[in-house]
Amino acid sequence: MATPILQFGTSRFLQAHVDLFIHEALARDQALGRVTVVQTTGSAASARRLEAFNLPGGYPVRIRGLANGAVVDQEHRVTAIDAGLHADRNWTAVCELGATSAQVIVSNTGDRGYELSDRDGPALLHATAAPRSFPAKLLVLLFHRYRRGAAPITLYPCELVANNGTVLREVVLQLARAWGLDDGFKQYLSRSCLWVNSLVDRIVSEAIAPAGAVAEPYAIWVIEAQKNMVLPCTHPQIVVTSELEPFERRKLFLLNLGHTVLAEHWQLHQLPKDMTVLQAMSDARMRAGLEAAWEEEVLPVFDALGEAGIARDYLAQVRDRFSNPFLAHRLADIAQNHEEKKQRRLRPVVALANSLQLPLAQPRLRAALGLAAARAAHAA
CATH class of the missing domain: 1.10.1040.10 (N-(1-d-carboxylethyl)-l-norvaline Dehydrogenase; domain 2)
Known part of the structure; x- marks a missing residue:
């Protein structure tokens, strides 16, 4: 398991949008590679999705609706996901992947995904247990990457937060300051890690159990251009722009x-x-x-x-x-x-x-x- 794309979140949206894009790009040899998905919650439904991600054959995404007046009713079998990991059970493996082969991190952690937890603290930098909050998970993972001397990494938050990359960077930097981490690491976070603002737009109306989704034909992923950023893939519905x-x-x-x-x-x-x-x-x-x-x-x-x-x-x-x-x-x-x-x-x-x-x-x-x-x- 040495995938270049690390994804935090198992949502039906990610399955029918980002992961579908990567699946389609892989068929054209226009993607970095496959995805490792990390479950960050204790949700039973997420756990069932995670189990399904680890089975061969992929999962279904059904695209239904109208496009240019024509009916669209298609089913794709998405095979972009290489493996699923649970943060609480597989945290060491998540950190190892984040410190080595990962070139891109994608996330969609829900409406409250950037909130911090009082249960997280600097002792977690050297522990095998995963932090509670998503920003603390990122901080610990990137700290391991920094200590291993790894290359820069590009992060694509997909949460519906204005300037989501900038906001997430500031939350993680705030946490690094609160934990008293060294200036070299803070410079790594702010300069070597590329926190990209992005916007995703697709209505994903239903889940298919245990994994999969029903979505509309319309889809777009708008990415704010940054120098030296690494894209997870190229795709007709990905727009890179200087004005997000x-x-x-x-x-x-x-x-x-x-x-x-x-x-x-x-x-x-x-x-x-x-x-x-x-x-x-x-x-x-x-x-x-x-x-x-x-x-x-x-x-x-x-x-x-x-x-x-x-x-x-x-x-x-x-x-x-x-x-x-x-x-x-x-x-x-x-x-x-x-x-x-x-x-x-x-x-x-x-x-x-x-x-x-x-x-x-x-x-x-x-x-x-x-x-x-x-x-x-x-x-x-």
């Missing part, structure tokens, strides 16, 4: 915000627990509320930024994606960590409208955030 922010803004303010607006209505009105996005888009009241939020409270922000055309083109794609007749994208899944998602997805739109001094009342977004209504004088 416009891509992030469109996804967060239109797609992610749209999901959260629907989830807010679903929660407030105690609608059926198995309701899907497709059903919500077919409900006249829910659809009207969402369209009003987009048209009256979000798109004027894009207009003010000079991004009117590209934002509306993206929104047209979002409407089609939300109305995909083949995906059972449950609002109950979207509503997980709902309060935190509202702060991340809705508040920045309100804040940006304020900073641009736009005459927007934004009543729906403000109500969801528990904010007072905008003053009439400002909205006039």
Whole structure:
């Protein structure tokens, strides 16, 4: 087991996005190599996925939806994963891989993945037990790599956090300072390790047990260019750009915000627990509320930024994606960590409208955030 790509997280999203991309690139000889996946939680479902990753034959990813007006219904057998390791049971092997053959680290550790744990401390640098938090896991792994004199490494966080690479780097550096680690190591973290901001966009609506997923045809992985970074693969749906922010803004303010607006209505009105996005888009009241939020409270922000055309083109794609007749994208899944998602997805739109001094009342977004209504004088 000497794979060049180390992945933290077993989620159905990673299976149907990053791992599928690498699988397709391997077939064209355009990938670094295969992936070792690390389970970081105690989830029983994750453990079953991990067992499946270690079986021959790969796992299924079914792509269903519409692309350019044509029906897409394909199944891929993804064989990009070489092995699955559990952080708590195989931490020594994870650190060995991170210190030797790994050239790239990919992660998607959930909405609270960057939170630290009081249970972690510097003694873990020399222990066989894994730290609790993901940032501490990275710190220990990179410390082993540093002590072994290994080459630089490129990290691609895929968590839905603005400037995720920069944020994760600062969290890990903060932890290195708190643990009193030497300046040479801190320079290694900040200069030799490349923490790349990236954005992933694909709706992955269902898991296939024990491993696999159902996803839409639309997919993109937008990566902010950095000098000397190592890509895990090249792929038609990977975009390397010097300007990540416009891509992030469109996804967060239109797609992610749209999901959260629907989830807010679903929660407030105690609608059926198995309701899907497709059903919500077919409900006249829910659809009207969402369209009003987009048209009256979000798109004027894009207009003010000079991004009117590209934002509306993206929104047209979002409407089609939300109305995909083949995906059972449950609002109950979207509503997980709902309060935190509202702060991340809705508040920045309100804040940006304020900073641009736009005459927007934004009543729906403000109500969801528990904010007072905008003053009439400002909205006039």
